[in-house]
Amino acid sequence: GAGVSQSPSNKVTEKGKDVELRCDPISGHTALYWYRQSLGQGLEFLIYFQGNSAPDKSGLPSDRFSAERTGGSVSTLTIQRTQQEDSAVYLCASSSAGDTQYFGPGTRLTVL
Amino acid sequence: GESVGLHLPTLSVQEGDNSIINCAYSNSASDYFIWYKQESGKGPQFIIDIRSNMDKRQGQRVTVLLNKTVKHLSLQIAATQPGDSAVYFCAENIMGQNFVFGPGTRLSVLP
DSSP states (O other): OOSOEEEOSEEEEOTTOOEEEEEEOOTTOOEEEEEEEOTTOOOEEEEEEETTSOOBOTTOOSTTEEEEEGGGSOEEEEEOSOOGGGOEEEEEEEESTTSOOEEOOOEEEEEO | OOOOOSOOOEEEEETTSOEEEEEEOSOTTOOEEEEEEEOTTSOOEEEEEEETTOSEEEOSSEEEEEETTTTEEEEEESSOOGGGOEEEEEEEEOTTSOEEEOOOEEEEEEO
16 A cells, blocks of 8 residues: 555544554555554554564553554554543554654544 | 653744754664654654764755764754644664654744
């Protein structure tokens, strides 16, 4: 595709429900990143995949958060038992190793 | 990345003036730096990058300056336009590792 795509663009869920957010990176990009951005704030790193290496999960805020990257391409970020403080925009980016990150449009998650 | 609260630093400039946005980075081993622009409701958009073997790089209306001695990065925007209004983030990277983002600066262009 022409760029990084994310789905859904908006997700409203009830507290306690699980959600899955999807990221389709740019074809051929070996690195994939997930970030969280709360309203009016900077980017909070969540997780980083590079090729077949073990992911860097150091930014995941709790064990309710997990992510997978299947076949070195599509990634899914899962949040279990969502809480109101999980409400934010979740951004995905991809890059070739050592090169510029390209961001998707984000998924706006609202937990009621 | 870091988040520093609800109120981003703000820079207000008159339309047509030059803007300078500054960023202090944290890791002296970082060898790649990027400036991003983020408009409301959109993901960050790449503006310009620079590697550590350079101290200046120019693009269209934008210039990035790198001072490795004091770990400082700046973005200069010439003849600032209303469409430049956005939040600007710097990011640093070490090859093979994650990008680390600065807190962001909101640029407001006054008519």
